[in-house]
């Protein structure tokens with residue numbers, strides 16, 4: 221009787237439909253069973269199964285980490301046991317031998333929303349990407365990196381998503397702007413050969429801009445729609461592998477004498493220049 225009344229209004233009908241969809245979702249069920257905080261864990265697992273970029277011993281930054289499902293996956297992957305292959309030449313067979321060494325990596329989870337503790341993960345949950353680089357949260361991040369003696373990282377992942385408005389064009393450009401900023405942040409910290417993974421909504425210019433920019437700076441860029449991503453969502457992931465910093469794409473040195481504001485401004489101009497360059501190459505290729 222109570223539930224009949226509860227679900228009688230149209231808003232409640234909507235909630236009921238959402239609950240039925242949610243409960244019958246196989247990835248939601250699996251996330252409960254496997255103790256992940258969100259179904260998004262399976263997107264990262266799937267992308268890593270395809271390209272195996274997460275390796276034992278890696279240092280990885282997870283941006284927009286709340287509630288923490290990706291960090292849960294990361295902490296398992298970077299602390300995994302290393303499997304070594306040994307060839308026995310005389311019999312021409314391969315045997316797998318488990319190395320008893322457990323390689324320890326580092327996971328840093330950043331978000332503007334609270335993240336409950338995850339064993340083995342360093343959390344800064346009052347961090348906002350759009351905050352000034354001299355802000356408290358960025359000072360805390362710098363202090364954490366210093367304490368971990370980590371000047372550069374193997375990978376930066378960004379599953380960040382701004383509040384969606386429902387208007388496609390606005391949402392597409394808002395997420396693209398956020399991910400451009402995420403990459404600007406990532407390139408200061410990425411090691412040569414490092415990786416960058418980010419979420420975007422499929423859309424013409426903004427999506428292509430970031431893709432071309434990454435293509436010009438990484439050895440390989442993959443566009444991925446994981447099967448665990450809802451089919452009605454236009455989200456896609458760009459996975460950029462083999463970062464190639466060169467003279468024009470120098471990661472910003474943390475101990476640089478330059479004033480912080482000048483450094484951010486220079487970096488912004490550099491990103492704009494690279495986008496324009498990528499657009500020019502794209503137009504030239506189209507004309508061919």
Ligand SMILES: C[S@@+](CC[C@H](N)C(=O)[O-])C[C@H]1O[C@@H](n2cnc3c(N)ncnc32)[C@H](O)[C@@H]1O
Pocket residue numbers: 257258260261283284285286287288289290291330331332333347348349350379380381382
């Ligand atoms: C889709 S959720 C991430 C889910 C996460 N990958 C997981 O598996 O649990 C997107 C997150 O991006 C964060 N976010 C959006 N804009 C941000 C910003 N400017 N700075 C920091 N975090 C941001 C939101 O707070 C939200 O927690």
